[in-house]
Amino acid sequence: MSTATTARIAVRDVSRHFTVGRERFTALDRVTLDIADNEFVTLVGPSGCGKTTLLNILAGLDHPTSGDALVGGEPVRGPGPGRGVIFQQYALFPWLTVRGNVEFGLRTAGVGRRERRERAEHFIRLVGLEQFADALPKTLSGGMKQRCAIARAYAVNPSILLMDEPFGALDALTRVRLQEQLLDTWNAERRTVVFVTHDVDEAVFLANRVIVMAARPGRVFATVDVDLPHPRTEQIRLSPEFAALRNRVWQAVHHQ
Ligand SMILES: Nc1ncnc2c1ncn2[C@@H]1O[C@H](COP(=O)(O)OP(=O)(O)OP(=O)(O)O)[C@@H](O)[C@H]1O
Ligand SMILES: [Mg+2]
Numbered sequence: 001m002s003t004a005t006t007a008r009i010a011v012r013d014v015s016r017h018f019t020v021g022r023e024r025f026t027a028l029d030r031v032t033l034d035i036a037d038n039e040f041v042t043l044v045g046p047s048g049c050g051k052t053t054l055l056n057i058l059a060g061l062d063h064p065t066s067g068d069a070l071v072g073g074e075p076v077r078g079p080g081p082g083r084g085v086i087f088q089q090y091a092l093f094p095w096l097t098v099r100g101n102v103e104f105g106l107r108t109a110g111v112g113r114r115e116r117r118e119r120a121e122h123f124i125r126l127v128g129l130e131q132f133a134d135a136l137p138k139t140l141s142g143g144m145k146q147r148c149a150i151a152r153a154y155a156v157n158p159s160i161l162l163m164d165e166p167f168g169a170l171d172a173l174t175r176v177r178l179q180e181q182l183l184d185t186w187n188a189e190r191r192t193v194v195f196v197t198h199d200v201d202e203a204v205f206l207a208n209r210v211i212v213m214a215a216r217p218g219r220v221f222a223t224v225d226v227d228l229p230h231p232r233t234e235q236i237r238l239s240p241e242f243a244a245l246r247n248r249v250w251q252a253v254h255h256q
Contacts, residue, residue: 008160008192009035009058014067016053016218027053029217030067040186040193042203042210044253050218051196052088055162058194059085071160081109084158086166088196090145092137098124098148099133105156123151126181128174142169150178154185163195167202179205183232200253204245205232212252222252 011033018025028050035041043051056062057069060078069076071083079085092101102120111119124133127147137145146169153161167175183206186193197203203210207226214221226245228236236242 008037008039008072009033009194010068010070010073011054011058012068012070014054014057014064014069016050016057016062017065026217028057028064029219031218031220033211033220035192035194038190038192040183040206040208041195042207043194043196043213044198044200044203044210044249045213045218045221046215046253046256047198048218049213049215051213052164053218054213055085055164055194055196058160059083059162061085081105081156082158083160083162084153084156086149086153086161086163088164088168090142090149090169092145092148092152094137097134097136098129098140098151101137101148102152102155105152109156119155120151123155124148126154127151127178143171143174146170147174147178157189159191161191161193161195163193165196165198168198175202180232182206183230187230200246200249201237204228204242204249205237210245210249212249212256214256221256224248224252 011031014028014031015026016028018027031054045051053062057064058076060076060080093104096104099120102124103116106116106119124130127150129144129147129151132140132144146166150166167178170178179202195206204226210224210226211220212222213219224245228241
């Protein structure tokens with residue numbers, strides 16, 4: 001069987017079953033999906049429809065029961081530095097400071113001390129944590145921890161960003177600011193983003209394409225192309241085109 005594809009990320013007939021006790025549960029049911037280079041795809045759907053499971057498979061942290069997940073034409077076998085992951089639950093090293101956490105990935109990638117410092121500084125500022133660079137995670141709020149995790153993922157500059165409700169724990173203002181920064185980065189540098197969110201507004205604002213998933217079993221339910229222009233401003237959020245797209249996604253999520 002040929003799995004040749006031009007898509008950056010290719011999900012081919014992926015199913016993932018979990019066995020809990022004697023029950024076999026289908027978290028993902030034959031999901032097929034192509035994500036091109038430099039696409040910004042958002043995934044929305046009800047709790048339990050398999051969004052995190054799909055992202056974990058793309059990250060190489062979980063594996064399909066059947067089917068193939070390919071990145072750059074190669075089956076995903078494990079995590080790699082080209083794929084940056086931001087988890088739904090912030091995952092920081094508790095013994096490292098904010099700066100230490102952000103520098104960690106850079107150290108692993110072999111970036112020298114001075115550049116590490118500078119890059120960490122830049123991304124810590126980007127997420128507004130400069131006053132907490134030397135703080136340990138346990139002294140930070142949930143939103144601050146999440147911003148630290150975001151800075152850490154951005155700092156490594158991966159060509160694929162896999163983001164699982166990264167802005168979910170943030171206040172509305174920080175959230176909007178980080179949405180705009182993420183789009184700026186995406187516009188400035190070639191990058192492929194798969195972004196999970198519960199928020200239909202956020203899904204439409206960020207994406208080129210919204211993929212709506214359904215639960216029981218987890219599957220792709222609908223796809224909505226978002227042809228809104230860039231840069232996406234607050235004006236766009238208020239436009240009738242935005243409202244129409246939001247309604248389409250909303251209908252797909254709530255009337256499945
Ligand atoms: N390790 C596991 N063992 C057993 N069942 C699992 C496991 N991981 C996920 N599941 C089940 O698979 C389904 C999909 O889970 P997943 O975390 O992917 O959903 P989700 O769409 O990310 O939900 P949410 O929006 O709440 O984060 C759920 O019903 C969950 O209970
Ligand atoms: Mg999830």
